[in-house]
Amino acid sequence: MKPFEEFISRAKGAVDVIGEKAGQLVDVSKLNLKLIELKSELKSEFEGLGRMVYECSEENITENQKITTQIQLIKQLNKEIENLKKQIAFAKNKVLCKSCGHHNDMDSSYCAKCGGSLKTDTKSEKEAVEDDFAEFDD
Numbered sequence: 001m002k003p004f005e006e007f008i009s010r011a012k013g014a015v016d017v018i019g020e021k022a023g024q025l026v027d028v029s030k031l032n033l034k035l036i037e038l039k040s041e042l043k044s045e046f047e048g049l050g051r052m053v054y055e056c057s058e059e060n061i062t063e064n065q066k067i068t069t070q071i072q073l074i075k076q077l078n079k080e081i082e083n084l085k086k087q088i089a090f091a092k093n094k095v096l097c098k099s100c101g102h103h104n105d106m107d108s109s110y111c112a113k114c115g116g117s118l119k120t121d122t123k124s125e126k127e128a129v130e131d132d133f134a135e136f137d138d
């Protein structure tokens, strides 16, 4: 396994552990993780595009459908990354309901969708999360 992929799979494991404990934290973490994946994908698609352009110049091809398709793919990825950044900004200011997953305003005490309590002992949860991260710090 390549170091980067190993990092992703380890980080995913960490997120799953936290998921059972802290609703809001896990949501932002998962979005951030997705953002890392998309940025990595974008990087490799750009590399692919570079290779295609090079191959075309070698073969004296001026127009290539593959290049056009690749550029569309990169544009799509950029859009997804922008959307994800917006979602992360949104999720950071919201409290995720543990029962139904609904995003509530930061100062809400009860879920607007299912009525479940959103009150948590944030201090102890923060400590629990840090403990979980410490396990991956080897």
Ligand SMILES: [Zn+2]
Pocket (backbone or CB within 6 Å): 097, 098, 099, 100, 101, 102, 111, 112, 113, 114, 115, 116
């Ligand atoms: Zn709810």
